[in-house]
Amino acid sequence: MQNPYQFIDFKLLDNSKILKIFEWRNNPEIRKWMDNKELIPFEDHLAFFKKLHTSSDRFFLVKRFGNEVGVYSLKKF
Numbered sequence: 001m002q003n004p005y006q007f008i009d010f011k012l013l014d015n016s017k018i019l020k021i022f023e024w025r026n027n028p029e030i031r032k033w034m035d036n037k038e039l040i041p042f043e044d045h046l047a048f049f050k051k052l053h054t055s056s057d058r059f060f061l062v063k064r065f066g067n068e069v070g071v072y073s074l075k076k077f
Contacts, residue, residue, distance in 0.1 A: 007060040007072060010052055017061060018049055021071065 013021070022045045024030050031037055052059060058074040 004065045006063040006066075008063065010049065010059040010061065013049075013061060017068075018046075020068070021045075021061070024071070 008017075010021075022040070022042060025034065025040050025045065031039075056076045060072045061068060062070045062072050
């Protein structure tokens with residue numbers, strides 16, 4: 001059986017996926033589970049993506065059977 005999951009590094013995402021994640025991060029149903037529960041300005045969202053290129057933290061867009069279903073992160077504490 002083939003693995004139904006695909007993990008796409010945030011560093012490889014195009015602008016449409018970056019915008020989609022921005023919308024997810026500001027969705028009240030998703031935001032209530034996040035560390036930061038405040039609305040995120042778009043400029044801060046873009047800065048987050050830019051910072052990932054020099055960070056040891058890793059974030060992935062998760063697809064299941066080709067459908068985008070969430071985000072997975074590996075953070076250095």
